[in-house]
Amino acid sequence: MRKGDFSEFAAFIAVAEEGSFTRAAAKLGLSQSALSYSVRMLEERLGLRLIARTTRSLSLTDAGERLLHSLRPAFDHIDSEVAALTALRDKPAGTIRITTFRHAARMVLWPALVKLLPEYPDIAVEISVDEGLTDIVAGRFDAGVRLGEQVQKDMISVRVSPDIRMAVVGSPSYFAKRKVPQTPRDLSEHNCANYRQTTSGGLYAWEFERDGVELEVRVNGALILNDNEMLENAALDGLGLAYTFESQVSEHVASGRLIRVLEDWCQPISGYHLYYPSRRQHTPAFLLLVDALRYKGKARPKVIRRPTPSRG
Known part of the structure; x- marks a missing residue:
């Protein structure tokens, strides 16, 4: 099937359902001449007359009726699937994988998930507790949570806790x-x-x-x-x-x-940060979790700047 077939089929369905090239063109946002050309190209490719035209009206031929009967369910199914995808955009869904260590999971992730997940039942979160500094790209994680000084410079970093002691x-x-x-x-x-x-x-x-x-x-x-x-x-x-x-x-x-x-x-050290690759395109569910975790307060002014090992 050629790439242009779908637009030609859509043009034919619109004309058949509207019973008019003028109304069908307005519905599709096309010029009447462009719409007429698409239908004519479809007829020439099939070698069949699909629409019988007169100066005052148009009607479907037997071939046109059969084609409409075949195409309409398929296009209705496509419309429903597109609507479902739109619903996913409006209703965040999917699985989010996060690596962290025990203290951050308990003190930062868990309180946020207790509030978030009941409101969004289509979101699933997998938490992998790991005391080491896991490579989130190699491990196919969406994000990690570590102390701010442990986050690599090429990552997007979002503070998710105040400074800690x-x-x-x-x-x-x-x-x-x-x-x-x-x-x-x-x-x-x-x-x-x-x-x-x-x-x-x-x-x-x-x-x-x-x-x-x-x-x-x-x-x-x-x-x-x-x-x-x-x-x-x-x-x-x-x-x-x-x-x-x-x-x-x-x-x-x-x-x-x-x-x-x-x-x-025991002076404050840099708090926890959620980090993830900047090049990755993220789902609405992931962006929702980022916003739920984002720390809204102010960090303490005095912070130890030396690197701090992970503590799980």
Whole structure:
């Protein structure tokens, strides 16, 4: 079938349904001469007269009636499918794949999805929790959520959280037997739960900053873990000090189950950002999720600028 066949068929259907070249031309937004030419080309290609014309009226020949009977259901189906696609535009749908790590999934993604998904039942979201820095292009993800300083420069980045802070915490039972550290250097006298980084395999150095002085402290202890929830449990059970996200332990600190130390040494770091390739064309569903996640507040003015490893 030639490329122009569809326009010729559409011209024929319009004339047959309107019973007039003038009305059909107005319906299609064409000149009457252009419409007449399309129908004539169709007749010449088929070698059949489809429309019997007189000076006052027109009617379909037997061949024209048969062709109209065959074409109308097909074109009605095309119209319905186009309408369905338009509905998808107006009613976002589809699956969105996001890679992130545990804390960001709990603190940023989950609260947004709880509000978004009930309103848009045709949207599905797959969250892949990965403590490493996943290549979202190679992994065929639509986007990732990481700390702002971890986002590559060639990505579009959208802030989805305020700046965040880390916290050093221990249980009352732990501090009942030990002195409270006054500076990060005092941590050498404490049993600390180390964090094993997924990407490098090395132990994470606890990062501190106060009055422009930055310190990285290598701690020692009986536990080496690679999950923040286990670090939290280690602190709660009195097994040592933990260095973890402030928001993860804030309720325990407020209730007295954990004691926070060195707070003035834990300055804000860049918050979470949603990032995705700039070259990719995104669906309405994805753009809706971006807007739902977008952080509307203001970042804290003081931010540590050095790179921060992922913490899952």
